[in-house]
Amino acid sequence: MPEVRYHRVLLLLCSLLWGAGTYAAGQVTQQPQATDAVVAMYRLTQSQYRQSVADIFGDRVRIYGRFEPDYRRDHLLATGSAWASVSPSGFEQYEQMARGIAEQVLGEEHRQRFLACEPGIVEVHTDTCIRLFLAEYGEKLFRRPLTAGELASRLEVVAQVLETGGDVHDGLQYALASLLVSPEFLFRIETVEQDPRSPGQYRLTAYSKAARLSFFLWNTTPDAQLLAAAQRGALHDDAGLRAEVKRLLASPRLETGMRSLFADMLRFDTFPEVSKDAALYPVFTSAVAEAMQEQTLQTLVQHLLVEDADYRELFTRASMPMDRRLGMVYAVPVVAQGWDSYQFGDASARGGLLSQASLLSLHAHAGSSSPTLRGLFVRETFLCQIVPPPPADVDFTLEEAFAVEATARERLQRHRSEPACAGCHQLMDPIGLTLEQFDGVGMFRTRENGKPIDVSGELDGRSFSGAKGLGQALSEHPRVPECLVDTVYRYAGGPQDAAVQRRLLQSLNTQFAESGYRLRKLLQQIAISEDFYAVSLQGDRVL
Amino acid sequence: MRRGIGRALGLLGLYCGVSVLAYAGSGSAYAASIADAGLTNRASGYLITEFRLVTPGAGPEDCPDGFNEGYSQRFLATLSPTEREAHEQDPRLVQQALAPWYYDDPDQDPCANPAAFPDPGMHTIERPLAMPRMEPDGSMSERELPPARCPSPDVFAGQVEQRTIDNQYWRVMGCVRGYQPTGLAAAFADSAILDGSMTILLSVAERERSDDGAVDVGIYSSHQPVTVGTDGKPLPFASLSVAEEARYHNVARGQLRNGVLTTDYFDLRIIQAAQRLDSELYLRDARLRLEMDPGTGRASGYLAGYWDLASLAHAAIRIQDRTGRSSGKPAADAHGYTCPGKYYAVHRLADGHPDPDTGNCNSISVLYSVRAVPAFVLGAGMQAPL
Numbered sequence: 038m039p040e041v042r043y044h045r046v047l048l049l050l051c052s053l054l055w056g057a058g059t060y061a062a063g064q065v066t067q068q069p070q071a072t073d074a075v076v077a078m079y080r081l082t083q084s085q086y087r088q089s090v091a092d093i094f095g096d097r098v099r100i101y102g103r104f105e106p107d108y109r110r111d112h113l114l115a116t117g118s119a120w121a122s123v124s125p126s127g128f129e130q131y132e133q134m135a136r137g138i139a140e141q142v143l144g145e146e147h148r149q150r151f152l153a154c155e156p157g158i159v160e161v162h163t164d165t166c167i168r169l170f171l172a173e174y175g176e177k178l179f180r181r182p183l184t185a186g187e188l189a190s191r192l193e194v195v196a197q198v199l200e201t202g203g204d205v206h207d208g209l210q211y212a213l214a215s216l217l218v219s220p221e222f223l224f225r226i227e228t229v230e231q232d233p234r235s236p237g238q239y240r241l242t243a244y245s246k247a248a249r250l251s252f253f254l255w256n257t258t259p260d261a262q263l264l265a266a267a268q269r270g271a272l273h274d275d276a277g278l279r280a281e282v283k284r285l286l287a288s289p290r291l292e293t294g295m296r297s298l299f300a301d302m303l304r305f306d307t308f309p310e311v312s313k314d315a316a317l318y319p320v321f322t323s324a325v326a327e328a329m330q331e332q333t334l335q336t337l338v339q340h341l342l343v344e345d346a347d348y349r350e351l352f353t354r355a356s357m358p359m360d361r362r363l364g365m366v367y368a369v370p371v372v373a374q375g376w377d378s379y380q381f382g383d384a385s386a387r388g389g390l391l392s393q394a395s396l397l398s399l400h401a402h403a404g405s406s407s408p409t410l411r412g413l414f415v416r417e418t419f420l421c422q423i424v425p426p427p428p429a430d431v432d433f434t435l436e437e438a439f440a441v442e443a444t445a446r447e448r449l450q451r452h453r454s455e456p457a458c459a460g461c462h463q464l465m466d467p468i469g470l471t472l473e474q475f476d477g478v479g480m481f482r483t484r485e486n487g488k489p490i491d492v493s494g495e496l497d498g499r500s501f502s503g504a505k506g507l508g509q510a511l512s513e514h515p516r517v518p519e520c521l522v523d524t525v526y527r528y529a530g531g532p533q534d535a536a537v538q539r540r541l542l543q544s545l546n547t548q549f550a551e552s553g554y555r556l557r558k559l560l561q562q563i564a565i566s567e568d569f570y571a572v573s574l575q576g577d578r579v580l
Numbered sequence: 581m582r583r584g585i586g587r588a589l590g591l592l593g594l595y596c597g598v599s600v601l602a603y604a605g606s607g608s609a610y611a612a613s614i615a616d617a618g619l620t621n622r623a624s625g626y627l628i629t630e631f632r633l634v635t636p637g638a639g640p641e642d643c644p645d646g647f648n649e650g651y652s653q654r655f656l657a658t659l660s661p662t663e664r665e666a667h668e669q670d671p672r673l674v675q676q677a678l679a680p681w682y683y684d685d686p687d688q689d690p691c692a693n694p695a696a697f698p699d700p701g702m703h704t705i706e707r708p709l710a711m712p713r714m715e716p717d718g719s720m721s722e723r724e725l726p727p728a729r730c731p732s733p734d735v736f737a738g739q740v741e742q743r744t745i746d747n748q749y750w751r752v753m754g755c756v757r758g759y760q761p762t763g764l765a766a767a768f769a770d771s772a773i774l775d776g777s778m779t780i781l782l783s784v785a786e787r788e789r790s791d792d793g794a795v796d797v798g799i800y801s802s803h804q805p806v807t808v809g810t811d812g813k814p815l816p817f818a819s820l821s822v823a824e825e826a827r828y829h830n831v832a833r834g835q836l837r838n839g840v841l842t843t844d845y846f847d848l849r850i851i852q853a854a855q856r857l858d859s860e861l862y863l864r865d866a867r868l869r870l871e872m873d874p875g876t877g878r879a880s881g882y883l884a885g886y887w888d889l890a891s892l893a894h895a896a897i898r899i900q901d902r903t904g905r906s907s908g909k910p911a912a913d914a915h916g917y918t919c920p921g922k923y924y925a926v927h928r929l930a931d932g933h934p935d936p937d938t939g940n941c942n943s944i945s946v947l948y949s950v951r952a953v954p955a956f957v958l959g960a961g962m963q964a965p966l
Contacts, residue, residue: 315809370956
């Protein structure tokens with residue numbers, strides 16, 4: 038923004054829009070109104086904010102500011118977004134980002150790309166240009182057309198800037214910034230309306246449906262075609278909805294969306310916090326950490342989207358993308374300068390998703406592996422099971438007594454011998470111990486402190502050995518595909534009503550199995566399901 | 581005969597084509613990784629992580645006349661005490677007085693054209709020394725020996741494979757402050773490798789139908805920088821391609837017995853670059869001896885050979901930089917010697933490859949210490965492992 042004197046204009050509008058912070062995020066319950074009652078608000082995650090801005094204004098627009106941390110709930114950031122709010126300091130950051138974006142969009146260098154006409158020639162023409170700009174970008178940012186009041190308030194902002202000596206472009210910058218700090222942009226707000234086909238019933242508005250669909254499959258704001266479909270009511274029609282879902286699933290942007298799902302599910306947002314002992318694991322550089330995540334995301338995209346393969350086979354897949362950075366972790370030659378596929382042989386101990394360095398590094402300590410953390414991760418992420426947290430009165434003196442043992446299996450003996458520990462650790466350690474041939478950053482080893490590593494273990498009564506054995510056991514575990522259905526459903530932000538959830542999940546599980554456990558089919562089934570958009574009433578309240 | 585084989589292998593390297601030349605060496609944890617990757621131990625690859633001149637350090641008995649002096653010190657010695665004090669307090673005065681440091685005309689540059697300048701003298705180590713040398717059987721010894729002498733051409737040709745390869749270059753540089761164990765040369769010894777200026781790869785392949793440990797060894801320059809880990813050292817298991825220039829594909833026959841690799845004699849040319857330096861190292865009748873650590877898969881040992889004096893003059897006196905100019909004068913001053921002094925000293929102490937016409941030796945023995953980690957050595961358009 039060019040002048041500080043305009044700042045009060047923005048602050049005035051922000052406070053007006055923010056309603057003194059009375060908006061609260063989350064699954065909200067409201068009395069149904071005649072029209073458009075709010076039923077849910079999801080704060081955009083960092084990646085959704087970035088992707089939305091890039092899609093609306095182009096990926097050359099830089100975002101300057103620090104995002105409030107995303108909030109993970111029930112193992113997903115997507116679920117946590119329904120519970121996240123904006124703190125005062127977080128709002129300051131959003132405001133800073135908004136001003137930065139607006140400056141870039143309406144600065145001299147780029148404004149021609151965004152303005153349909155050049156304001157300022159004649160007064161009438163100027164007013165039209167301002168309205169056109171605000172209407173177009175207001176709809177893109179709010180994911181629905183602006184109301185008359187919303188448009189009028191932005192026009193007032195422009196007018197105030199003009200009154201204080203600014204020009205039209207300055208005014209538009211402030212108006213655009215006000216759109217970017219509005220809760221209507223920062224939150225995906227779902228609203229319901231009376232369902233004309235079922236008097237007395239409510240349904241999600243078409244624009245809410247469009248946004249839910251777009252953020253689910255693309256992790257970004259709806260494109261013009263989807264908004265147009267919403268505008269003409271096509272999303273309330275089964276054929277219209279199916280057509281849009283088909284289009285979204287066929288788009289290359291599906292990969293972007295699914296990368297977000299995978300990263301969320303595998304908790305890659307915690308990777309920046311991972312630190313490793315520099316002397317023990319010199320290979321764990323920031324570049325390698327980045328490549329580890331990319332390898333896993335590429336594996337999932339290749340297996341589940343490109344090859345449209347059976348989800349369960351992910352746990353036994355022998356090939357994985359490899360680049361030269363990772364070649365140093367896996368101790369394999371990489372001829373290509375970029376990414377290439379590497380096939381691990383039958384004799385290799387490595388195979389399947391769980392033997393990838395990203396997961397092995399993420400679920401380990403700074404100076405060692407961790408069978409417990411790895412076992413916990415498998416239980417929570419691939420079996421959707423809850424393992425209670427450790428008791429507050431854990432006696433670590435016993436832990437120290439076992440610290441002198443050479444192998445993790447020996448060191449974890451206490452977990453099995455102490456009744457207070459065994460209850461939970463027997464759920465985790467026998468899984469994680471099968472991955473012990475991979476150290477704290479996933480490098481292969483056969484010995485720990487000079488002693489051979491025993492990789493026998495078990496999962497829910499099935500005994501096996503090593504990472505490949507674990508992969509095989511998971512690929513045949515009935516809970517594994519059900520867990521993915523559950524995870525994808527929760528990620529998509531489906532209804533919270535227990536009865537609807539139960540019905541939909543049952544149906545999705547059946548269809549997922551019938552499809553041969555194909556993710557694309559699962560995505561489609563969720564996206565076209567009527568239950569996915571269902572709004573339930575409890576008494577006279579919308580859930 | 582051995583050169584014929586070397587050339588044949590070199591040509592093979594030049595014209596043939598494929599991918600992985602050799603991969604990481606054996607060793608318990610490392611061998612496990614390699615086995616896990618589905619590879620065998622028929623061929624091994626290494627990345628050289630340390631390549632240092634062996635400079636044992638000198639005492640007063642080695643340099644009775646003291647250390648040599650660089651241009652600045654020599655200049656200061658010519659000044660009156662008052663003037664000297666003023667120059668010592670403001671080093672810019674010395675810089676100005678001795679300018680230019682970089683010459684546009686190589687003929688005027690005492691480092692680019694040292695033979696055109698008179699010998700200012702250089703203190704060298706003349707007394708018998710006990711220091712590491714490579715014996716004809718490939719072993720290392722530390723016998724106390726007097727300086728080697730330049731043999732007659734027929735003697736050298738007839739006895740090259742029976743000669744101990746000395747380290748006469750240390751005798752030249754032993755009385756230079758910058759070449760002491762705590763000097764500049766040691767401080768920057770591996771910087772060229774770490775900063776990516778100089779990457780050297782090694783491949784060791786069992787010779788087919790051989791059960792006596794016979795191996796083919798390749799030493800290559802690479803244009804790809806090493807990857808440094810969080811401990812500040814080059815990481816093992818990197819995949820690195822050899823330089824395309826066949827000039828930098830050096831091959832030798834050798835033996836790998838009881839974890840010790842020794843090569844026959846071979847000529848070595850590798851890119852020698854560092855900071856400003858852009859040159860090459862040319863050793864004649866070189867030999868490599870490496871001990872392979874089965875516990876780590878790493879290797880360490882020595883490379884001995886005769887440094888061709890023309891190559892030495894280019895890389896270590898002229899110090900050809902990447903702009904085509906000589907950085908020799910500032911380098912000599914920083915270490916503490918003069919270029920003509922060093923030029924004449926290396927010729928005086930040269931002990932290899934005498935010229936049949938003049939009888940003057942054209943190379944000087946030198947010893948490098950070498951360390952290596954397992955790596956994947958990728959061919960540049962080669963068809964088969966060497």
